[in-house]
Structures are given as structure tokens and as C-alpha cells.
Amino acid sequence: MKIFYGWRMVGAACGIQFLLAAFLTQALGLYIAVLSDEMGWSKTTLSGAAALQSVEAAIIGPVLGWIMDRVGPQKMIRLGMIIFSAGLLMLSQVNAVATFYTSAILMAIGASLSGYFPLSVALVQWFEKFRARALSIMSLGLALGGLVVPLMAWSIQTWGWRYTAGGTGLLVLLFGLPMAGMILRRPEDHGEHVDGIDPALKAAEPGDVPAVPQVEFTAAEAIKTRAFWMLAIGHGLALLVVSAVNVHAISHMKEGLGYSVATASWVILIMTFAQLVGILMGATLGDMFDKRKVAAMCMLAHALGMLCLTFANDMTMLMAFGVFHGVAWGLRGPFMQAIRADYFGRNAIGLILGLSAAIIAVGQIAGPMVAGVLADLTGDYQLGFSLLALLSGLGSLCFILATKPVKPVANQ
Numbered sequence: 001m002k003i004f005y006g007w008r009m010v011g012a013a014c015g016i017q018f019l020l021a022a023f024l025t026q027a028l029g030l031y032i033a034v035l036s037d038e039m040g041w042s043k044t045t046l047s048g049a050a051a052l053q054s055v056e057a058a059i060i061g062p063v064l065g066w067i068m069d070r071v072g073p074q075k076m077i078r079l080g081m082i083i084f085s086a087g088l089l090m091l092s093q094v095n096a097v098a099t100f101y102t103s104a105i106l107m108a109i110g111a112s113l114s115g116y117f118p119l120s121v122a123l124v125q126w127f128e129k130f131r132a133r134a135l136s137i138m139s140l141g142l143a144l145g146g147l148v149v150p151l152m153a154w155s156i157q158t159w160g161w162r163y164t165a166g167g168t169g170l171l172v173l174l175f176g177l178p179m180a181g182m183i184l185r186r187p188e189d190h191g192e193h194v195d196g197i198d199p200a201l202k203a204a205e206p207g208d209v210p211a212v213p214q215v216e217f218t219a220a221e222a223i224k225t226r227a228f229w230m231l232a233i234g235h236g237l238a239l240l241v242v243s244a245v246n247v248h249a250i251s252h253m254k255e256g257l258g259y260s261v262a263t264a265s266w267v268i269l270i271m272t273f274a275q276l277v278g279i280l281m282g283a284t285l286g287d288m289f290d291k292r293k294v295a296a297m298c299m300l301a302h303a304l305g306m307l308c309l310t311f312a313n314d315m316t317m318l319m320a321f322g323v324f325h326g327v328a329w330g331l332r333g334p335f336m337q338a339i340r341a342d343y344f345g346r347n348a349i350g351l352i353l354g355l356s357a358a359i360i361a362v363g364q365i366a367g368p369m370v371a372g373v374l375a376d377l378t379g380d381y382q383l384g385f386s387l388l389a390l391l392s393g394l395g396s397l398c399f400i401l402a403t404k405p406v407k408p409v410a411n412q
Contacts, residue, residue, distance in 0.1 A: 021145025
């Protein structure tokens with residue numbers, strides 16, 4: 001039986017997500033903890049590098065969306081893998097703040113060109129009925145990358161952070177470029193059909209109910225809807241917490257709670273297993289439920305997990321943080337793009353997601369910066385993490401208000 005090529009793309013996208021997560025998203029906290037000790041740089045300085053990644057995403061997000069809608073993803077993702085590799089190789093040579101920031105910018109540009117946003121846009125074009133499932137499976141790569149955190153911690157302790165950064169940069173080239181070559185544009189351009197189902201054959205089946213045509217919004221129409229803004233703000237508040245955890249959780253457990261980096265990395269591993277559970281839940285059940293209501297519940301779980309991390313007085317509370325935050329992240333994450341595609345269609349989805357990314361980036365920027373600056377001012381992460389937990393809880397309301405929009409009749 002022929003395997004629908006879209007699922008092959010899902011596998012490649014999952015692999016690329018794994019590389020980005022293992023060597024950047026999940027490893028960033030390790031590098032920051034080590035550089036803070038070795039270089040003596042402040043948390044504000046280190047957080048600034050993480051914030052630069054989000055600033056870059058906000059600037060080029062709409063441009064990437066426009067390019068994706070017109071030329072497709074493959075060349076852009078290949079270029080992203082090369083630039084990401086260059087950033088890791090430069091990280092291995094860092095001796096000054098300026099070099100560190102340059103490496104962070106290169107890694108950020110590479111991740112933007114080859115990461116979650118372009119991969120999501122590509123898969124959205126290939127799936128409709130199984131959209132949440134495809135995006136959830138892709139996100140397995142993000143979670144599986146977290147499983148490498150203890151191995152990355154061991155590598156940094158055994159070989160040093162420079163050799164670790166340089167070695168992972170070479171691995172990105174070796175494995176990332178072939179997978180990038182598997183990502184294609186629209187199924188119609190390659191003799192395929194969305195979901196691998198020929199509409200003509202499907203309509204000919206006895207008793208089959210005709211499918212409701214997908215309503216297509218232009219980007220201009222989408223940004224005039226309440227749903228566009230509520231989804232963007234809610235998503236941004238979610239990443240407020242996620243980005244702060246990725247950057248500062250290990251430092252908090254090490255400096256505020258007295259655990260070693262190795263022990264803290266095992267807490268991240270527990271979080272990752274919980275994230276895997278959330279992703280599998282989304283892949284199995286995601287297309288059966290109202291995604292925005294599930295996302296609203298996940299925001300409350302993010303907030304609860306953040307409070308457990310902030311005020312943990314034993315390993316049980318840290319495990320609770322890992323479970324609440326991990327499941328919420330894994331379940332909610334793939335739904336963000338799936339909801340937008342369900343609401344606004346495929347034709348302009350690249351630009352719509354790109355415009356959303358510019359808003360979402362505010363949360364990505366603010367999360368690490370708020371936590372880092374307040375930690376420098378107060379001496380610990382309690383105030384900053386508590387504030388982020390509150391904002392995450394408020395984000396639940398955004399998803400409740402993000403009801404499906406109706407396309408203006410005059411423009412249909």
C-alpha cells in the first residue's frame with residue numbers, strides 16, 4: 001500500500017524539530033547556566049540573547065509567511081539548517097558577549113527559517129482532516145529533543161560546552177539537510193491530494209456526505225477578526241511561560257533551590273516525558289474536540305505548573321511542575337497552528353501565521369527578560385515566575401473568546 005507522502009514529510013519535520021529542540025530550545029538553559037558561572041555574565045545579559053531570537057522572529061515572521069505562500073518551504077528550510085549550524089559552530093568559539101549575541105542571532109535566524117513556523121505551514125497545506133494529528137506528530141520531535149537534555153548535560157560536563165556546541169553544529173548539517181530536502185510545497189503540485197484522499201473518488205462513495213468547503217480568508221480579512229487577535233495574544237502568553245522555563249528553569253533549580261545541573265536536567269526530562277504524553281493525546285484526540293477550549297485548559301495547567309516550580313520545597317513539587325507544564329505544552333502547542341488553519345483556510349495561511357508570529361514574539365521576548373531582570377533585582381526568580389504564572393492563567397480567557405470567525409458575505 002502506498003504511503004501518503006504527507007506522512008513522510010511529517011517524519012522529516014519531526015526530525016528537524018528534534019535537532020532544533022535538542023541543540024537549542026532545550027539546551028539553551030544548560031548553556032546559560034554554564035556561561036553564567038564561567039563568564040560571570042548577568043542573567044539579564046544572557047536573557048537578552050534569548051530575547052534577540054524572538055525579536056528576530058517578530059521582524060522576519062511576516063516576510064517568511066509571504067515567501068512560504070509564494071515559493072514554498074524547501075530552499076528556505078535548507079538555508080535555515082546551514083545558518084543554524086553556523087550559529088552553533090560560532091557558539092563553540094565564544095569569548096565575549098558580542099560573539100555570544102552573534103551566535104544567538106545566527107541560531108535564531110536558522111531556527112526561524114527551518115523551524116516550527118515553516119514546517120507547520122508546509123504540513124497545513126498537506127492535511128485537513130488529520131491536521132491536528134500531523135502537527136502533533138511533528139511536535140514529537142520537540143519533545144524527543146528534551147530527552148537529550150541529560151545527555152547534553154553529560155557532554156558539557158565531560159567534554160566541555162565548546163566541544164558540545166561544535167559537535168552538534170556538525171550533526172545539524174549531516175542530518176538536517178537531507179530531511180529539509182523532503183519538505184515540499186502543496187500536494188497538488190506533486191500529483192497528490194490533501195490527506196491523500198482524491199476528492200472525486202471520495203464523493204463517489206455511496207451515502208457519503210459532501211464535505212463542507214473550506215472558507216478561505218485573506219490575510220487582510222483575518223486580521224480584522226477577534227479570533228486572530230485572541231489567538232495571537234493567548235499564544236503569546238503561553239510562550240511567555242514556555243520561553244522563561246526554557247531559559248531560566250535550570251538556573252532557578254540550581255541557584256534558588258540548591259540542585260545540581262545534572263539533577264535539574266532530570267526534572268526537564270520528566271517535563272519532556274509529560275510533553276510527549278500531551279502530544280500523543282493531541283495526535284489521538286485532537287481532531288475530535290474544540291481545540292480552543294482544550295487550549296484554554298492548558299493555559300491553566302501552565303500557570304499551575306509554573307507556581308509549582310516557583311515555590312517548590314521538594315522533588316515532588318518539581319515533578320508536579322514537569323507534569324503540568326509538560327502535558328500543557330505538548331497538548332496545546334500543535335493546536336495553535338491547527339486552529340488558525342481551521343479558521344482561516346490554506347490559501348493565505350503562511351502570511352497569516354507570519355503576522356501572528358510578530359505578535360506572539362512579544363511573549364517570547366518578555367518571558368525570559370521579565371524573569372531575568374527581576375531575578376537580578378530581587379536575588380531570586382520567585383517574583384518573576386509568579387507574575388508569569390498569573391499572566392498564563394489570564395491567557396485562558398483569550399482562547400475562550402477566540403470563537404470561529406465568519407467570513408464577510410460581501411467578499412465570499
